[in-house]
Amino acid sequence: MAAPTSGYQLNSGSNPFWRVPLTLGASSFTIDHWLYLDNNNNNRGLMGSNGETSTWNSAGLVIYIRSAAGGGYGFHCNGSVLRVGTPPVGQWTHVAWVHTGTQARVYENGVLVGQGAMPLPNHVVNHLHASWNGGTSESIHGQVARLRQWDRALTVAEIEHSRDNAYLGTPPGLLSEFTLDSGQLNESPSSLAQTTELLGNSSSTAVLSGQAVAGPSGDPVEYVQLIGTRSRGRVFVVKPDAEGNWTVTVPTGEYMVTYFAAGFSPETHGPYVAEAD
Numbered sequence: 001m002a003a004p005t006s007g008y009q010l011n012s013g014s015n016p017f018w019r020v021p022l023t024l025g026a027s028s029f030t031i032d033h034w035l036y037l038d039n040n041n042n043n044r045g046l047m048g049s050n051g052e053t054s055t056w057n058s059a060g061l062v063i064y065i066r067s068a069a070g071g072g073y074g075f076h077c078n079g080s081v082l083r084v085g086t087p088p089v090g091q092w093t094h095v096a097w098v099h100t101g102t103q104a105r106v107y108e109n110g111v112l113v114g115q116g117a118m119p120l121p122n123h124v125v126n127h128l129h130a131s132w133n134g135g136t137s138e139s140i141h142g143q144v145a146r147l148r149q150w151d152r153a154l155t156v157a158e159i160e161h162s163r164d165n166a167y168l169g170t171p172p173g174l175l176s177e178f179t180l181d182s183g184q185l186n187e188s189p190s191s192l193a194q195t196t197e198l199l200g201n202s203s204s205t206a207v208l209s210g211q212a213v214a215g216p217s218g219d220p221v222e223y224v225q226l227i228g229t230r231s232r233g234r235v236f237v238v239k240p241d242a243e244g245n246w247t248v249t250v251p252t253g254e255y256m257v258t259y260f261a262a263g264f265s266p267e268t269h270g271p272y273v274a275e276a277d
Contacts, residue, residue: 003092004034007145010046021225021237021260022049022126023175024061025151031063031128032096032107032154032162037089037142042067043074044140049123061121061128063097065140073106073113077121082106084114092145094163100153110160126266147178178237206274209247212240214261220244221261250274 024031031047043066050060062076071083075097082104087093096107104118128149148162152173212221220240226248240246256270 003094004145007034007036007143009143010139010141020128020147020178021176021223022123022128023149023151023227024123025173025175027120028099028101028151028153030096030098030150030152030154030159031147032094032150032159033147034092034145035087035095035142036092036145037065037087037140039141040065040067040072040087040089041141046140046144047128049121049125049128059122060124073108075104075106075118077104078119080118082114082116082118084116096154096159096162098153098159105153107156107159110156110163112156127260145179148174149176151175205249206252206276207247207249208255208257208272208274209245210257211244212246212259213244214259214264218244219261221259223260224248225258225260226250226255227258252276 035046043064046063046065048060048062048064050062059078062074064074064076065087066072066074066083068083069086071085072087073083073085073095075082075084077099084106085108087095087108094109096105096110098105098107099118099120101120102117103115105115106113150173154162154173208226210224212224213219214221220242221244223237223239224246225237238246238248252274254271254273256268257272258266258268260266
């Protein structure tokens with residue numbers, strides 16, 4: 001599979017312009033994605049779980065880009081930081097951020113750039129977002145595409161395979177995938193870019209739907225996440241319409257449904273069974 005030609009644009013501004021559910025493994029994890037930098041201005045946020053009003057050196061995961069040669073990839077967990085490599089500008093690059101449970105590693109196009117001891121992050125929020133320094137620092141100037149979250153530390157061969165392949169099924173350990181190829185500029189903070197549904201190997205699908213509003217205002221929730229309980233890795237995300245109605249086609253099976261809304265704790269319901277008509 002060739003490198004992407006478009007991705008989710010993260011052009012300046014202090015707000016978290018994109019937000020996707022956090023589905024990383026608890027004892028080890030990998031995030032891999034494609035990255036295109038328009039420029040490499042210093043200390044620009046890429047993604048994090050540190051809370052949208054938290055500073056870069058607080059609890060949580062913070063991934064950012066620096067202009068320092070040899071220390072341009074910033075991988076930060078709970079006060080510890082790894083700074084390695086020199087991110088290319090003006091081209092698509094595949095990047096993998098791997099945590100073994102005790103060590104952080106950064107790979108660029110399948111090649112280990114650097115590694116170091118690192119504690120696991122204590123995630124402050126349950127999503128990844130683009131803000132990295134308490135809403136006071138800008139996001140990267142560039143694009144992100146094909147973001148995948150895994151529940152384990154991938155090997156070099158697995159990183160190369162993820163870089164080069166689209167998955168028709170769900171490989172072991174893949175928890176979520178987002179194509180992020182909308183190519184739109186400065187989408188609203190709560191907006192989700194286009195998602196890739198992990199359909200597994202099931203040839204039978206069904207439709208799940210519902211209505212979800214947040215609090216007495218009656219405003220729709222920001223997004224709905226469905227996770228298959230019997231098939232590891234099936235994650236679906238759907239954004240409700242103005243009345244809170246949502247519909248998604250999923251493989252047959254059992255799902256837990258979680259609603260996310262600003263100012264409210266996530267609320268999970270289920271399990272619900274999706275049966276073919």
